[in-house]
Amino acid sequence: MKKYEEIYTDIKNKIINGDYSATAQLPFEKDLCEAYTTSKMTVKRALDLLVDEGLIIKRRGSGTFVKDLSQKEINRITQLNQLNGFTATYDKDGNKVTSKILDFDVIQADDIVMDKLNLKPGSFVYTIYRLRYINDKPVVLEKTAMPIERVPGLEQTHLENSIYHYLKEDLDLTIQSAHRQYTVKKADEDEALQLDIEKDDPVAVTEQITYLDTGETIEYGITKSRADMFIAETIVTK
Amino acid sequence: MKKYEEIYTDIKNKIINGDYSATAQLPFEKDLCEAYTTSKMTVKRALDLLVDEGLIIKRRGSGTFVKDLSQKEINRITQLNQLNGFTATYDKDGNKVTSKILDFDVIQADDIVMDKLNLKPGSFVYTIYRLRYINDKPVVLEKTAMPIERVPGLEQTHLENSIYHYLKEDLDLTIQSAHRQYTVKKADEDEALQLDIEKDDPVAVTEQITYLDTGETIEYGITKSRADMFIAETIVTK
DNA sequence: GAGTGGTCTAGACCACTTC
DNA sequence: AAGTGGTCTAGACCACTCT
Structure with missing residues (x-):
């Protein structure tokens, strides 16, 4: 699996499991780079996937946060499978x-x-x-x-x-x-x-x-x- | 305007105007880098926006192509404005x-x-x-x-x-x-x-x-x- | 002013398609 | 084998937020 997919999957699971709960702040990109021993662009890419998916938001100058999602909404999002017949x-x-x-x-x-x-x-x-x-x-x-x-x-x-x-x-x-x-x-x-x-x-x-x-x-x-x-x-x- | 936005807008306009017509092949990323005097990641980002928007597709090993869109479909896509009240x-x-x-x-x-x-x-x-x-x-x-x-x-x-x-x-x-x-x-x-x-x-x-x-x-x-x-x-x- | 995420680079290496 | 787009890096500089 590609590195950005691994990071994406790992963080997504932490949100689903509640390790990162609603409105919680994620570690800074800088720290995620260290944690996953990778570069900024790769971490950014992983996070941007989560933004598109509706799970997190990012604010320049402030940080990255889990959206204020109800458990039902999290389940709904993570079961969305698109582009199937x-x-x-x-x-x-x-x-x-x-x-x-x-x-x-x-x-x-x-x-x-x-x-x-x-x-x-x-x-x-x-x-x-x-x-x-x-x-x-x-x-x-x-x-x-x-x-x-x-x-x-x-x-x-x-x-x-x-x-x-x-x-x-x-x-x-x-x-x-x-x-x-x-x-x-x-x-x-x-x-x-x-x-x-x-x-x-x-x-x-x-x-x-x-x-x-x-x-x-x-x-x-x-x-x-x-x-x-x-x-x-x-x-x-x- | 950001560089990737400029490239995105420019190519999008060329598709709308028919400079790049349906099923046409776009210049290679390498050449677009030269044309816009920029780096690969920036060109890639601009093109990925167009992929998400539904205007083009990319195939590794082959190249980048305009989708086989009817004029009506192009109009529809380019007028899609989301997230408004x-x-x-x-x-x-x-x-x-x-x-x-x-x-x-x-x-x-x-x-x-x-x-x-x-x-x-x-x-x-x-x-x-x-x-x-x-x-x-x-x-x-x-x-x-x-x-x-x-x-x-x-x-x-x-x-x-x-x-x-x-x-x-x-x-x-x-x-x-x-x-x-x-x-x-x-x-x-x-x-x-x-x-x-x-x-x-x-x-x-x-x-x-x-x-x-x-x-x-x-x-x-x-x-x-x-x-x-x-x-x-x-x-x-x- | 310090620290966040955003943009961009120049280049290495990889995966895939085509010849 | 040659050429495409895909991934990833290490780092520079920018725009924004907060104190």
Whole structure:
């Protein structure tokens, strides 16, 4: 493990365990350099990770402090795992994650998809329409478009499980980032039927563009989530 | 301006202007060091900002590339301004931002507020219940709790405008970060009445804990937004 | 004035990709 | 083998806070 990761992990654990408690002052960077026998830039980097993660704050001239976090908030932060597909997100706690494929086609990208995925006119995309279940309960209705030339050999069996798994393990593609927008709307008749809710019940709409570590777009997706199963979290730092 | 900020801004502008277009390769770090007559760490820092912002990706052994972003996506990203209060967020484009104060009290924090703000039992908090308008249209219903000892002298007049402005200009307090959760629900009767929608219409619920640059909590808020006026955005990087 | 974190350097060495 | 970005150093100097 890299040195700055070791320092980051060590201090993070001390915060979680309460060795550094809420509002406590951390040792000065100078002293951390000695303690970990390392240079200032490396300590700074480790601390900056903790700032981004929302656990500590730094004040020039004063020092570095643990934020005034409740135990619940600490737990929430340390369990935030980002940038996972649906399966990886919900598969953890022994949940049963399944899918029903409602549609699977190859079509020419329409204007919206072309724009979102930055494709050339006439480009073909897979369109995948799936209903995702957690423990046999329908939770998310998902419409996804993927450029066919970037996802060769995609088949029905991959859709029944995790597409992300196929991208990673079989095609050796790496997801680098996702740009997401959340909005809210009333369920239309189809959405209500699929998600087993009433028409006009609230649904959360997540629109997502996903990028590979090559910079290429790989996926444009719109998901409709049952209100009672939706939550999104974010930490915003100045 | 700091050197890494200059480099960051310069390259960002070149991406926005199309001098570096989608999927284009940026000059190597080595060359950027020469071009800006600076050291590697400084160039790296500037580029890492652009990675976090979602504009570029870097691959060791290969180089640095502009993401395959549509023009719309570039615009969206470059206009993302985070960590603002309601007023600053909507005041920009010449919108008229106003508030109706529905309730303003000082009470002992209940268990939830005590926990969220990490307060001691018996602590007193302001509770502020406001309806926020944009161009005279009710948009957000907001319930906020703030510890009284951290916000001395808060008065009704401050609530009618921007509390954040009072914190910053009068109390010289600086917001450092906010931890947010988004969920979705049906409007109850009161929410429907206030937001001028129907009962059971969808509303977006934003729960937020706000921290000062001292690490102290300053605000716990729950806002209910009209579905047609709600949008949240985030960029997730590996 | 003393001490904090922030910026920046010039260079060494490492991990990875590409040829 | 050559070239990329990643990590790390030892130290200089700066900006800010507190006394």
